[in-house]
Amino acid sequence: MRRLAKGWVKPAALGAFLLACALTLAYAGSGTQESSRVPKPNVTTAKGEKCVEDTEYMRKNHMKLLRHHRITAVHEGDNQKTDKYSIVNCVNCHASAKDNSVTGPGDFCQSCHAYAAVKITCFECHSSKPSGSPPAFHPAVSQGPLNKTTRATMMRYQAYHGRLPNLDAGFNAKDVAGVIR
């Protein structure tokens, strides 16, 4: 102990350790390295020709846009049909054709976020499916005491959405499992 109290040994060791950490991080952060374990993000859209803003802008600022917008949307009101920054409209365009979601494996939001290892919590509350999607549980399952028959459920669905549900979509609750937990 007394020997270690000598002036320079400890700070030098600490400095060397920190330098090693910094170099490792810099190496890991250098963009040209590609890991084969994590698939490159898939940035396709299912609908529409282009986004409400251009891609580079969105890449850098989509989080800021969402953060700005969610405050005004909640506190001042938000017409989900016309507001171009509404998350509902993001999902409406970006939901994949395959599983009708933005958070399934390989889907729009999930793929970049998994690649960057940034957890999204938006879809714990927000639906990851476009407006008008049937709920994740099969409509034939009773939604409560009144919906006693499949036919009654289907009729309610049609009355509300204006069309019958697409039962071939093949979606299930696992759609949201990849990113949420």
Add this chain to the structure above:
Amino acid sequence: MQTVFRELEGKSSTYYGLLGGLGLLALLGLFAAYQMEHHGHIITGMTNQVVWGIPHVFAVFLIVAASGVLNVASIATVFGKQFYKPLAPLSALLAIALLAGGLMVLMLDLGRADRLIVAMTHYNFKSVFAWNVFLYTGFFTLSAIYIWTMMDRKVAAFNKPVGFAAFFWRLSLTTGTGSIFGFLVARQAYDTALLAPMFIIMSFCYGLAVYLLVLMAAYSWSKRPLGDLVIRRLKNLLGVFIAAVLYFVAVYHLTNFYFTRQHEFERFILLDGGIYTLLFWIGQILLGGVVPLILLYAPATRQSRSAIASACLLVVLGGLAQMYVTIIGGQAFPLQMFPGMIESSSFFDGVIHPYVPSLPETLLGLGGVAVAGAMVVFAIKILRFLPESLDDPAVTLSHKAD
């Protein structure tokens, strides 16, 4: 003669066993919290009718006791009773530990515990909970500085001002804790200004009971002398506080008897509330009040250490019962939206709301207690909180007669 403070030896198997046991209980509590966060509160017994359950019973008890346990130090610093000076560092340590345990339970029970950063950056200053963020943080800081002024001779001059600040701070804090309930106009159990001073008196009572228990345990297990003088003064003080709590409870219920619209609620708590009636009369009044008073003052038992320790333990249990009746009993009784009418609905209007504590939430509550305990057990080993000796000659010599 200066009191000599010394760290605990802390090498015995009892010590490590205690620390390990408390650590294990704390881990179980953390695991329970993880399960609650992952699966949601559906795994607990809390519902849309009884929204605050066992975790809150433990948390509020710990927070109330934390504020009160600092009383011992305040008596030394604020009220100038030099006799209590050697007892002060442990008091401040317990304050920090109990508050930490209570807050841990509260924060882990949140529906979105991951949003604590939001709670610390967005404030609605009309809410007692928002004040509490500052009151509790300030309490930690003041208690830590208080300990520093007690232990470091270079800053001992600040002991008195910091002691005063801590005293007034914790009065505000406990008023705030009582007002969490007192400000609620919605429920018949709350909606009274009496709850704030009642919580202050309860804090004195539970805090001193915990202090005495920890003191007796620490000295007995570390084989340090603890004289009768110290015990006698503390237990007499505890008796006064127990009587004061009983007074406040009596005033609360007697006033309710005067308001006809409160009669149904009083009937529920005092007569036909099942578990709540049981906990009130047997837990809170009998075991938490009357029996400890007898044990502390009756000639047959007042000299016996085991009787005094039992009295302290009963006060703690009675305090938990009091919290259960107040917090959960207050929610179990239905809201009266149409006074005098009979209500019924699919949302359990008009009926007593059932509540059964589940394992995860009980483990979480106990985990908080364990964390507080582990902090104390650890701290008294690494820093000098405990006087080497508190036997009668040592305490008599360390102060002038007061």
Add this chain to the structure above:
Amino acid sequence: MSDFDTYRRRFMGGVLGVAATAALPAGVLFWQTAQGEVKDGPPASDKVRWGMLVDTTKCGTGCDACVRGCDQENGLSGDTSPTSPQWIRKVQVSNPRTGYSFSLPMMCQHCEEPPCVDVCPTGASFKRADGIVLVDRHLCIGCRYCMMACPYKARSFIHQPVTDQLAEVPRGIGCVESCTFCVQRIDAGKQTTACQDACNAEGHQAIYFGNLKDPDSEISRRLASYRSQEVLASLNLHTGVRYEGI
């Protein structure tokens, strides 16, 4: 003081220094995460105050069309277990001394002086400019204090993960929710709530909804002509929901 003590003191000092330096960028990062700047958007206006009038004389005892309508509009399951959310419920009230009984739908009363807003520590429970009391789920930490404070037991807590929410009505685990006066419809320009539409579809026409600040709206005209009351009027909360016949 021994060499060891000196070493210990310097070590502690060094550790604290490193910790403080590391805490700074972490703190900035966390602070940034918690913030968001406000941008101008289409605001809800305080020239409007949304309100509801329920004529309980037209409200059928066995009927719960309003509840079904709300469930469908907002994606609720309709379950009535103690942990299931219920934004609106039918309450049967009877006077044990006179024998008179009636029923009414009970939901968030959208008070002018909401107790839930007063007690919310983060300001998540708030009153919008147009009088609708909402929970900002981005700020809600799930402490349930608002549920304790509400005199109408209007709020529900979500006890488990939600995966089947509607796109228009985000709801998720760990937050508190209540009737929103169908704010997603109001902001899109509709002027009726789902419960009102369902009640009208059943033919009872017991629910009126509209702008209380507009003296020519149907609800204002009716409020001026017929006697109506707030539930727990003595609390002076000046609720946005009023009832006839209670």
